[in-house]
Amino acid sequence: MKGRPEVVAVLVEVMRAELTASNQYLLGGAHARNAGFIKLATKLEAESKGEFEHARQCADRLLYLGAAPDGRLLADPVQKDSPIAQLEADLVLELAHASRLNGGIETARKAGDHASATLLESILVATEGHVDWLETQLDLAKKIGEGLYLAQQL
Numbered sequence: 373m374k375g376r377p378e379v380v381a382v383l384v385e386v387m388r389a390e391l392t393a394s395n396q397y398l399l400g401g402a403h404a405r406n407a408g409f410i411k412l413a414t415k416l417e418a419e420s421k422g423e424f425e426h427a428r429q430c431a432d433r434l435l436y437l438g439a440a441p442d443g444r445l446l447a448d449p450v451q452k453d454s455p456i457a458q459l460e461a462d463l464v465l466e467l468a469h470a471s472r473l474n475g476g477i478e479t480a481r482k483a484g485d486h487a488s489a490t491l492l493e494s495i496l497v498a499t500e501g502h503v504d505w506l507e508t509q510l511d512l513a514k515k516i517g518e519g520l521y522l523a524q525q526l
Contacts, residue, residue, distance in 0.1 A: 375437025376483040382476035383488060384439070386495065387430035388446035389469050394423035396449035396465060400458045404525070409455055412525040419502060426495045433491055455522060456513050463506040470499050 375383075401416035431441035450461040473496040480489035513521035 373437060375434075375439055375488075376485060379480050379483050379485045379488050380434065380437055380439040382479050382492070383430050383434050383437070384442045385446065386469075386472065386476055386492065387427050387434065388442055388444055389472060390423045390427035390430065390495070391443065392445045392447050392449060393465055393469065394420045394427060395445060396451075396462065397423060399449055399451055400455075400462065403451070403458065404455055407455070409522060409525040412455060412522075415505075422498060426498065429491060429495070433488060437488075454518075455525070456510070456518050459506055459509055459513075463503065463510065466499055466503045466506060470496060470503060473499060 397416045397420035401413045401420060404410075404416055405413035434441045450458075450465065452458040452461050473492050477489050477492045477496065480486070480492060509521075
């Protein structure tokens with residue numbers, strides 16, 4: 373099946389954004405693990421795998437639509453010096469991605485590609501869940517202090 377160019381462009385951009393996020397969480401998890409924050413590292417590493425799975429789903433859909441997947445990153449992964457600063461950077465990444473996905477869903481629906489819209493909606497649900505988790509973690513760190521928050525991540 374030949375995909376509509378505007379939907380293919382959305383799927384390529386989402387795939388590249390997912391790969392960027394996967395790399396950012398992988399690196400954030402590695403830094404957290406190296407610093408001894410094992411709980412935080414485990415969560416970030418799981419997020420990396422989830423983002424990679426979303427990229428794989430986009431690749432499968434692109435191939436079905438007769439288009440080539442694009443394995444390049446959308447941007448360089450952001451790496452910060454502190455776990456809290458990293459969570460803040462991750463939140464910026466996820467909020468931008470939620471906006472991208474919302475626009476992509478609208479584009480796919482307008483093009484009559486409901487299967488692509490459904491795929492993007494499932495990714496959006498996961499993205500919004502991660503936004504919620506990040507906002508909660510940052511709020512906790514603010515309420516109880518960074519030191520106490522990080523002590524819970526050992």
